[in-house]
Amino acid sequence: MIPGLAILLGCQLVGEVLARSLHMPVPGPVIGMALLFLGLLARDQLWPRAARPDPGTPGLGQVADALLGSLGLLFVPAGLGVVVYGPQLARSWAPLSLAIVVGTLLCIAFTGRVAQALMRRFG
Known part of the structure; x- marks a missing residue:
């Protein structure tokens, strides 16, 4: 180890x-x-x-x-950050939500394109 x-x-x-x-x-x-x-x-x-x-x-x-x-332990600092910066997050909820939705959709689309290319190449 x-x-x-x-x-x-x-x-x-x-x-x-x-x-x-x-x-x-x-x-x-x-x-x-x-x-x-x-x-x-x-x-x-x-x-x-x-x-x-x-x-x-x-x-x-x-x-x-x-x-x-032990991956779950890595979410403790992120959770603490949400609690500490809660008021700032509440003020900026709209741009954060937009960034999360757009980023997620782009990531899904990119992953799908890569999967299609790999399936064409190796499948």
Whole structure:
């Protein structure tokens, strides 16, 4: 479990360093997640699953499962923010509601287009 956690934290660290040193508008953890994704793709291309050493070693899968099991705790700060900034949210309910509805519709439309393209390509 420690190697998997080290990989996750290492990717986040590299992402933070890149974001801050290159003054990127993207948060460091997002860059780290992209680096992790690219690393996993490269690993699968370069190192077939059957040839990997010691498949019983706890790795990223176990760490991801443990973090997802505690995902509910990550909503506590957001809930606290809603309580603390409630009056400001009440004053700006119309633009916030519009942004949520438009953003949701755009996300659904984009996801549908990507799914159609992938089904055409691989289906």
